[in-house]
Amino acid sequence: MSLIDLKNELSYHRLKDRYLDLPATGATVNEAAEVLHVDPDAIAKSLVLNVNQQPIVIVLSDNARLDNHRFKDEFQIRPRLLSPNAVQRETGYPVGGVNPIGLENDLPVYFDTSLKGLEWLYPAAGDEYHALKLTLDELSELSHPVRWVAVSK
Template sequence: MSIDKVRDYMKKFGRENDIIEFEKSSATVELAAEAAGVIPARIAKTLSFKGPEGAIIIVMAGDAKVDNKRYKKEFGLKAKMLTADEAVEYTGHIVGGVCPFAIERDDVDVYLDDSMKRFDTVFPAAGSSNSAIELNCDELEELSSNFVKWVDVCKGWREDESNN
């Protein structure tokens, strides 16, 4: 199981016991927020896209949406999400449990979006559709596999913009 891979991966950081397994599904932002007892924006959702040679993983706040213009400016290509099967192939995690941890492929780049920086801690999934781990942004950066850099490619989360 993918959560077991993440747990093994977290052992090298001494964080394997920090993974939370919920009784119910946390496969969507809303379900995860309910399970974790936090606002949906604090759920760190992980989206996977086709890259020029592999995959691009972006972890963002639960209330953020990819801004196509910003995405294209940052990555030089149009945002095209991986299929569910491709997500498993590239990340090793099923949709609903996709996370930036324990990614074994070198052709998968992980980016963290600035939308999460407004929170003390966020809750990314931990490899299954009923798991999470609470991390601050520095910890998220340190623990993410294949971390490249922080980016600003999302919309809908700033107070001065609408959520459309």
């Protein structure tokens, strides 16, 4: 999905004002939190992993770290991050700009339980200079997660 498509999707859902232009790079969680003036826990990071030759996206809060044992319990395989080139090819977004909305390929999206309880979430919006400000319900409505998982520590 291009940035224009993403903006159109937000407009359709009456959320156009939630698309944020950042004055500096927000490629990393710490950079995004600093530029947005929010707690790093509110940054919703999207990890793209390979599960049995199928890329998936897991969205976690910044305060969460992927736990190998929990991931293996959930998916019966060790987590393996995709390479930056594979992330771009599979999602349409570069690393640092991946969000679970409008992925290039219709990849399964999972929400980690670390997202629960946060008033606002700030996922990337296509590149390191754009972000979204959404509630958990709004992010869920736009990204259609398969289910909740507990894969973080």
